[in-house]
Amino acid sequence: xxxxxxxxxxxxxxxxxxxxxxxxxxxxxxxxxxxxxxxxxxxxxxxxxxxxxxxxxxxxxxxxxxxxxxxxxxxxxxxxxxxxxxxxxxxxxxxxxxxxxxxxxxxxxxxxxxxxxxxxxxxxxxxxxxxxxxxxxxxxxxxxxxxxxxxxxxxxxxxxxxxxxxxxxxxxxxxxxxxxxxxxxxxxxxxxxxxxxxxx
Amino acid sequence: xxxxxxxxxxxxxxxxxxxxxxxxxxxxxxxxxxxxxxxxxxxxxxxxxxxxxxxxxxxxxxxxxxxxxxxxxxxxxxxxxxxxxxxxxxxxxxxxxxxxxxxxxxxxxxxxxxxxxxxxxxxxxxxxxxxxxxxxxxxxxxxxxxxxxxxxxxxxxxxxxxxxxxxxxxxxxxxxxxxxxxxxxxxxxxxxxxxxxxxxxxxxxxxxxxxxxxxxxxxx
Numbered sequence: 001x002x003x004x005x006x007x008x009x010x011x012x013x014x015x016x017x018x019x020x021x022x023x024x025x026x027x028x029x030x031x032x033x034x035x036x037x038x039x040x041x042x043x044x045x046x047x048x049x050x051x052x053x054x055x056x057x058x059x060x061x062x063x064x065x066x067x068x069x070x071x072x073x074x075x076x077x078x079x080x081x082x083x084x085x086x087x088x089x090x091x092x093x094x095x096x097x098x099x100x101x102x103x104x105x106x107x108x109x110x111x112x113x114x115x116x117x118x119x120x121x122x123x124x125x126x127x128x129x130x131x132x133x134x135x136x137x138x139x140x141x142x143x144x145x146x147x148x149x150x151x152x153x154x155x156x157x158x159x160x161x162x163x164x165x166x167x168x169x170x171x172x173x174x175x176x177x178x179x180x181x182x183x184x185x186x187x188x189x190x191x192x193x194x195x196x197x198x199x200x
Numbered sequence: 201x202x203x204x205x206x207x208x209x210x211x212x213x214x215x216x217x218x219x220x221x222x223x224x225x226x227x228x229x230x231x232x233x234x235x236x237x238x239x240x241x242x243x244x245x246x247x248x249x250x251x252x253x254x255x256x257x258x259x260x261x262x263x264x265x266x267x268x269x270x271x272x273x274x275x276x277x278x279x280x281x282x283x284x285x286x287x288x289x290x291x292x293x294x295x296x297x298x299x300x301x302x303x304x305x306x307x308x309x310x311x312x313x314x315x316x317x318x319x320x321x322x323x324x325x326x327x328x329x330x331x332x333x334x335x336x337x338x339x340x341x342x343x344x345x346x347x348x349x350x351x352x353x354x355x356x357x358x359x360x361x362x363x364x365x366x367x368x369x370x371x372x373x374x375x376x377x378x379x380x381x382x383x384x385x386x387x388x389x390x391x392x393x394x395x396x397x398x399x400x401x402x403x404x405x406x407x408x409x410x411x412x413x414x415x416x417x418x419x420x
Contacts, residue, residue, distance in 0.1 A: 013273070015294075017232050019294035020291060022294050022295070023290045023294065024236065027286065028306055030236055030239045031239070031306055031307065033308075033309040034235075034239050034306075034307045034308055034309045034311070037309045038234070038238050038312055038316070039234065039235045041312065041313070082319075083316045083319055084317075084319035087320065087322070088322070088367070088369075105208030107252055107255065113319075119218065120219065121218045124268075125207055125264060126214055126216045126217070127216045128208070129208065129209065130213070130216070132208045133208070133209045133211075133354075133397050141216040142218065152402070153407070154405075154406070154407045156208065156352070156355075156409045158352065158411065159372075160248075160370075161388070193216075
């Protein structure tokens with residue numbers, strides 16, 4: 001699959017993981033077909049489109065938005081997005097003058113049920129160390145500068161509550177359907193390192 | 201513990217670099233590690249907090265230089281070796297040498313959708329009322345346990361305000377030590393950025409953490 005040099009670079013860990021899977025399977029601790037099914041679920045079913053649906057519904061349905069603010073777990077589960085790392089949810093709402101950013105400084109807690117598996121940067125020391133002490137610097141790394149006077153609230157996911165940022169609805173989207181709105185909701189806007197896309 | 205995982209406020213790691221159109225996995229082995237670790241949950245040999253502690257108790261230099269799935273691999277291996285599920289020799293030789301131990305369950309492919317949907321809720325029924333209400337001022341305790349805690353260094357001995365009562369949740373500090381779930385009230389606590397970081401922080405900015413009642417004391 002890769003050239004020879006790449007293969008030998010990775011061969012230690014690849015061999016170790018293969019050995020682990022062989023031993024765990026032969027000992028009956030895992031069924032490799034279950035491992036396939038788990039991987040497949042996150043490759044094809046559970047990802048940021050789930051969260052985009054939640055956001056688009058919050059933008060278009062004030063009753064749902066209120067429910068999301070009051071009990072995000074129930075509101076999100078009602079859309080069918082109830083799964084691992086989404087058992088207990090909180091939604092936080094960006095507004096003029098108020099921006100939210102989500103981090104897990106202690107590990108990599110992330111709302112899998114609505115965003116899928118976290119990107120490498122979310123799990124890595126640069127983001128985890130700086131988001132709490134220098135959120136504006138982190139946003140600048142993403143090319144995002146907030147308007148003067150905007151306050152930032154950083155949510156450090158230290159428990160089993162998982163956070164979903166509801167970005168501001170972009171201007172120029174009056175009358176858009178939920179499906180149309182969902183196309184503007186990028187993953188990073190639901191973490192707080194970006195805004196929702198502008199309509200083209 | 202004051203380990204390599206407690207990163208909030210550290211400096212010198214450089215900019216955050218995001219990869220456009222990043223795949224879920226950068227190599228096949230990463231996918232296998234993620235799938236195996238999730239599947240092994242069904243074996244019931246460790247709880248969530250023991251699993252977290254196994255990762256954060258890697259030597260800091262390893263923790264900071266390993267990729268995330270390498271950390272998962274090392275931690276899961278450590279947990280399984282500790283419990284007699286496998287041996288280092290079996291891993292290096294890639295074959296079974298010792299008999300398997302009895303585990304709770306082996307996850308079958310047909311059980312995967314239900315197991316992922318169920319997840320692992322940590323809210324538990326409460327007998328007591330919460331000690332704090334939204335608006336209350338609290339000070340976090342100053343602890344430095346060598347065992348697992350979810351009170352990060354940067355938020356110890358700091359004054360904040362209760363923002364919300366989340367519920368009555370499993371307490372990680374005891375659960376990680378095998379001393380039981382000992383569920384207790386979990387709160388969202390809001391700190392001004394300046395209370396945590398001093399004058400360098402922007403006035404108006406806040407940081408919230410989800411903290412259990414044993415971490416909090418009323419302020420006089």
